[in-house]
Amino acid sequence: MHPSGGFQSLMDKYLTNSITAKEKELLFAMIRSRQHMPVLEKAVDEALEIPMEIPEDMALREEIFAYVQAHRQPVKQIRYWQRYAAAAAVLLLIATGAYYWWPPHSPSPRPVATYISTAKPGANKAILTLADGSNVTLDSAGNRQLQQGATSVRQQGSQLVYNVQGSSPGLSYNVLRTPRGGQFQVTLPDGTKAWLNAASSIRYPTAFTGKERKIEITGEVYLEVSPFNTGTAEAMPFVVVSAHQRVTVLGTQFNINAYEDEGTTSTTLVAGKIKVAAQNSNAGIILAPDQQAVVAHNSALVSIPVKQVETSKVIAWKNGYFDFEEESLAVVLRLLSRWYNVDFEADPAMLHLKFSAVIARSSQISEVLSLLSATGAVTFREEGNKIKVY
Numbered sequence: 001m002h003p004s005g006g007f008q009s010l011m012d013k014y015l016t017n018s019i020t021a022k023e024k025e026l027l028f029a030m031i032r033s034r035q036h037m038p039v040l041e042k043a044v045d046e047a048l049e050i051p052m053e054i055p056e057d058m059a060l061r062e063e064i065f066a067y068v069q070a071h072r073q074p075v076k077q078i079r080y081w082q083r084y085a086a087a088a089a090v091l092l093l094i095a096t097g098a099y100y101w102w103p104p105h106s107p108s109p110r111p112v113a114t115y116i117s118t119a120k121p122g123a124n125k126a127i128l129t130l131a132d133g134s135n136v137t138l139d140s141a142g143n144r145q146l147q148q149g150a151t152s153v154r155q156q157g158s159q160l161v162y163n164v165q166g167s168s169p170g171l172s173y174n175v176l177r178t179p180r181g182g183q184f185q186v187t188l189p190d191g192t193k194a195w196l197n198a199a200s201s202i203r204y205p206t207a208f209t210g211k212e213r214k215i216e217i218t219g220e221v222y223l224e225v226s227p228f229n230t231g232t233a234e235a236m237p238f239v240v241v242s243a244h245q246r247v248t249v250l251g252t253q254f255n256i257n258a259y260e261d262e263g264t265t266s267t268t269l270v271a272g273k274i275k276v277a278a279q280n281s282n283a284g285i286i287l288a289p290d291q292q293a294v295v296a297h298n299s300a301l302v303s304i305p306v307k308q309v310e311t312s313k314v315i316a317w318k319n320g321y322f323d324f325e326e327e328s329l330a331v332v333l334r335l336l337s338r339w340y341n342v343d344f345e346a347d348p349a350m351l352h353l354k355f356s357a358v359i360a361r362s363s364q365i366s367e368v369l370s371l372l373s374a375t376g377a378v379t380f381r382e383e384g385n386k387i388k389v390y
Contacts, residue, residue: 119181119340119365122198124158126184131172131206138184148172151189151206159185164207171209177201178219181341188215191226192238195318198338199259214239220257222318225272227251241279245295248284249274255315260297261334268292268314276304322359329353329378333389340365346389353377 013019124140131148138155146153150166153174160176178184178196186194189207196202200219213228213236225238227250240247242258244265252272258265267276269287276293277284285304287293292309316323322335330351333344339361355375359368369380369387379390 119342121362121364122181122183122339122341124184125182126176126178126196128153128160129175129177131174148174148206153206158183159187161187162189162206164189167207172206173203174206175201175203179341180338190228190236190238192228193224193226195222197221197317198341208236210236212237212239214241216241217256217258218242219259220255220317222253222255222315224253225249225251244279244297246277246279246284247274248277254287255311255318257314259334259338262331263297265295265297266292266314267295268309268311270311270315278304316358317361320361322357322361325356326354327356329355329389332357332372336365336368343386344389345386350378350389 010019010023013023124138126138128136128138130136130146136146138160140158142155142157144155146155149170149172150164152163152165154161154163176184176186176196178198178200180199182198184196186196186202188194188204190213192213194202194215197220200221201217202221203216208228215238217240221240223240228236228238235250238249238251240249240256242256242265243260244258245267247254247256247267249272252274253270254272254274255268255270256265257268267274267287269289269291271289274287275284276287276295278295285293285306287306290308290311291306292314294305294307313323313325322339324332324335328351329346332355333346333351336342337344342365355372355377357371359371373379381388381390
């Protein structure tokens with residue numbers, strides 16, 4: 001047994017980045033022994049008071065600290081050790097910018113491999129296909145203006161902004177696509193804002209006319225729909241069509257995850273009200289904030305399942321991080337594959353393993369895989385153009 005004074009001393013060294021490798025090993029052995037939990041919790045509660053020179057680091061710590069505090073509520077039914085392990089991970093965040101839970105009674109961590117992959121985190125990049133079929137490559141450095149009929153299109157860094165300047169003689173469409181490892185933003189002609197996740201697309205007219213504002217999407221898109229009035233008393237409804245469903249909305253904020261390889265299309269309402277219906281079906285359901293509708297891709301639906309969710313987790317990608325709780329390894333690998341543009345190969349028997357984590361999307365893939373390996377449940381090795389999971 002180690003005296004509490006020694007534990008506090010090691011904790012102080014860890015927080016001031018003056019700890020040696022051997023002392024860090026001892027500190028984490030003491031944490032796993034569960035003998036100093038009150039001291040550990042006090043250190044976590046005081047962690048935000050440590051001066052930080054970089055404002056972004058402070059903002060990150062505040063965000064994660066709030067997240068952990070929320071998960072301390074009894075309703076979450078987190079086991080005693082999980083609770084304190086989550087708190088301990090906040091301290092690790094100070095150095096790594098990523099958070100994870102140690103599973104209860106987890107085995108000693110496996111050795112973490114050295115990753116030589118050159119894969120980088122995703123960035124702001126996309127391809128805009130204009131009405132005449134020509135393509136424009138977009139990235140964060142772009143600053144240009146294009147003309148599409150009576151609509152001007154302005155690229156301002158990582159986003160496009162459409163501005164309708166007059167009436168168009170005919171309807172024309174643009175398509176914005178992000179590759180794996182890309183993301184982008186667009187303000188549509190009606191003022192609606194859309195955020196595209198990696199490997200996603202949105203097809204939209206250069207000016208909205210007629211009785212509805214309809215767009216088509218693939219992949220994952222977050223939308224903040226603008227109320228839009230055509231000059232009459234009745235606004236035009238906003239309609240989002242994906243391969244397996246149709247969403248109708250009047251001024252709201254919501255997220256649609258329509259990746260084909262997920263097997264379902266999930267629509268999550270953040271604010272407002274939307275109607276979700278399966279494709280080729282007139283029946284639908286109305287969602288309230290914090291509800292999620294799930295449409296299975298390969299089943300004949302009698303009704304669309306609805307569940308309560310934490311919207312902050314669903315739209316975490318838009319805010320710059322991954323946030324998953326008790327998520328299967330299969331889903332985690334798909335998320336990482338899209339963002340880092342890498343391919344994984346895993347034993348199917350491992351894909352059911354569950355992980356909980358909050359990880360900054362700006363993290364290098366080596367950091368992310370090291371954190372997952374540290375749970376002791378998996379390890380990774382790069383072989384050729386794939387990362388194998390053991």
